[in-house]
Amino acid sequence: MAKHNDPQPLEGPLLWKASDYPDDRSWVRPFEAPMLAEIEAAAQHIQNGKISPEHIRGEDIAMPLTDNFLRDAYADLETGPGFAVLSGIPVEAWGLEISRAALCAIGTRFGRINVQNRERDYLLDVINKSVELSKTFRGYHGNHHLDFHNDGANTAALLCMETAAQGGESLIVSAATLYNHILEKRPDLLPTLLRGFQHHRRNQREAEDPVVTPYRAPVFSFINGVFHSCYSRISIESTREEGIAFEDRDVEALDYLDALMLRPELQVKTQLREGDIQLMNNFTVLHARTAYVDKPGKPRHLLRLWLDDPASRYNGPNKMDFYVPEESRFLQTIGYDSFAAE
Numbered sequence: 046m047a048k049h050n051d052p053q054p055l056e057g058p059l060l061w062k063a064s065d066y067p068d069d070r071s072w073v074r075p076f077e078a079p080m081l082a083e084i085e086a087a088a089q090h091i092q093n094g095k096i097s098p099e100h101i102r103g104e105d106i107a108m109p110l111t112d113n114f115l116r117d118a119y120a121d122l123e124t125g126p127g128f129a130v131l132s133g134i135p136v137e138a139w140g141l142e143i144s145r146a147a148l149c150a151i152g153t154r155f156g157r158i159n160v161q162n163r164e165r166d167y168l169l170d171v172i173n174k175s176v177e178l179s180k181t182f183r184g185y186h187g188n189h190h191l192d193f194h195n196d197g198a199n200t201a202a203l204l205c206m207e208t209a210a211q212g213g214e215s216l217i218v219s220a221a222t223l224y225n226h227i228l229e230k231r232p233d234l235l236p237t238l239l240r241g242f243q244h245h246r247r248n249q250r251e252a253e254d255p256v257v258t259p260y261r262a263p264v265f266s267f268i269n270g271v272f273h274s275c276y277s278r279i280s281i282e283s284t285r286e287e288g289i290a291f292e293d294r295d296v297e298a299l300d301y302l303d304a305l306m307l308r309p310e311l312q313v314k315t316q317l318r319e320g321d322i323q324l325m326n327n328f329t330v331l332h333a334r335t336a337y338v339d340k341p342g343k344p345r346h347l348l349r350l351w352l353d354d355p356a357s358r359y360n361g362p363n364k365m366d367f368y369v370p371e372e373s374r375f376l377q378t379i380g381y382d383s384f385a386a387e
């Protein structure tokens with residue numbers, strides 16, 4: 046019989062798997078023409094005013110015909126499955142600058158446009174510059190495979206400007222589905238994942254700051270009763286080189302989780318097309334990317350925002366804490382005091 050304090054399985058729309066989102070894209074939501082006209086006007090306003098992304102305020106942008114549509118997508122992130130794909134931004138017709146401003150205008154409906162790295166990028170170009178993923182370089186400037194992980198801030202928004210010649214599939218899994226599976230099949234591994242791991246900060250730090258986080262970020266946590274996840278195997282694994290020791294049980298839990306995420310029946314494929322916007326709740330959805338090959342002279346190109354939303358019920362450990370701690374709402378309002386590493 047279950048004891049009162051035994052962890053209980055999660056319920057509700059956060060639980061999904063591949064079969065819930067068929068490859069026919071029937072679940073993708075297209076922008077309608079009147080919305081696009083309004084978004085283009087908002088983007089022109091941003092461009093004409095030379096308003097940089099960090100200074101764009103949602104209240105200064107009127108999109109009355111689009112707001113209900115975006116509110117539905119917000120509900121998908123906040124109280125639904127944790128992700129949404131919107132389609133039909135005419136990126137070729139609009140060109141790069143208007144498309145950038147359009148993504149920012151849309152992004153304001155999901156949170157404040159936040160910085161994404163120590164180089165102070167607020168609107169990042171995810172494009173192959175042949176940078177190998179490593180403990181010192183992050184994944185957005187290479188064309189290699191990226192393992193499942195969460196990004197920083199509440200929401201990651203990706204606008205596809207140009208697809209790859211081959212590969213570059215975006216894969217997502219439900220953290221709640223992973224949690225329930227482990228609770229059912231390997232509850233012995235759960236305490237390790239709830240305790241969490243230190244992360245390598247991948248040189249996203251000031252010289253005087255520690256190389257690895259002085260705290261453990263739980264892979265799964267319940268903050269104010271709300272389920273959160275935070276994971277990146279490479280930034281956990283890289284701490285070994287800085288002398289962080291791993292018990293056999295730690296490795297077993299990480300390997301089990303990695304193997305689980307690789308099961309095709311759990312992975313939703315969201316191969317992005319030009320003009321698609323993928324939105325993900327970074328606390329409930331993990332994402333990966335397959336390796337890709339660029340088209341000659343036309344590299345795969347995504348625009349990325351990280352959006353921080355103080356109105357969200359999600360506020361947990363995330364990559365902002367590791368890379369740009371002074372911008373982390375979690376560190377400033379809740380923090381890791383109860384997760385301190387020994």
Ligand SMILES: [Fe+2]
Pocket residue numbers: 194195196332
């Ligand atoms: Fe990512």
